[in-house]
């Protein structure tokens with residue numbers, strides 16, 4: 001079987017990915033990072049291969065097939081079958097929103113408010129495959145965690161993720177707070193929400209790799225300003241949060257001011273727009289009951 005050096009394989013892959021019209025080339029060097037990620041996956045290692053390493057034929061073919069898939073715009077977590085999120089491997093499948101690195105900051109904001117609190121209760125609205133809920137269950141293990149999503153497929157995946165990781169969280173299907181048991185009203189310490197916040201009219205402008213691979217209901221709530229679920233979360237949070245409890249909402253930087261206004265109108269206090277994540281662009285707007 002013909003062996004090829006890692007460097008050559010990576011260079012070829014980067015050229016293919018750079019030429020793809022289906023990939024959003026928003027970040028310099030993104031294609032190389034992705035090619036390295038796929039090569040590690042093809043070889044079955046978790047460190048970048050030495051550029052002079054000879055890659056056996058079988059691993060090379062696996063790698064080239066994955067690069068072809070990626071060049072069609074398919075997100076890497078679907079190709080690998082999982083996404084990494086704060087050290088957890090979460091199953092990634094078409095039909096459910098792919099966890100984003102940027103949401104690690106939202107999880108961090110929740111965890112540091114919950115970790116030291118006795119009998120803490122966390123609610124993750126629009127939980128998808130359980131992303132934020134499971135990070136909290138893992139890093140603030142004494143917390144009682146609820147995750148809710150309107151999509152039954154998302155809830156099924158969240159339960160599978162929890163089982164596979166040996167983490168405890170209750171996942172329910174339903175529309176926003178409607179999925180929660182009435183008995184936890186007034187007891188919740190932290191509510192997290194990473195909502196579908198793209199304004200309806202901006203949906204066609206999204207990069208192919210998002211628009212064609214993520215279901216529309218995970219991207220937009222079909223409102224004109226994209227803030228339909230944000231308004232509902234802010235207005236209804238008062239019934240669910242304990243006094244002093246927090247509502248944390250992840251939004252794009254350009255929407256943060258509007259979300260702050262929504263929280264102010266809903267009567268929340270200590271409202272702030274916090275910035276973090278690896279690229280320091282993720283915004284989490286926080287408000288307190």
Ligand SMILES: C[S@@+](CC[C@H](N)C(=O)[O-])C[C@H]1O[C@@H](n2cnc3c(N)ncnc32)[C@H](O)[C@@H]1O
Nearest residue numbers: 097099126127128131149150151175176194218
């Ligand atoms: C941007 S995704 C975030 C998923 C997850 N929190 C994450 O960060 O990976 C938005 C999620 O909102 C859910 N969703 C949309 N409308 C909803 C509603 N009315 N009630 C609850 N969840 C909803 C979608 O199914 C989707 O899983």
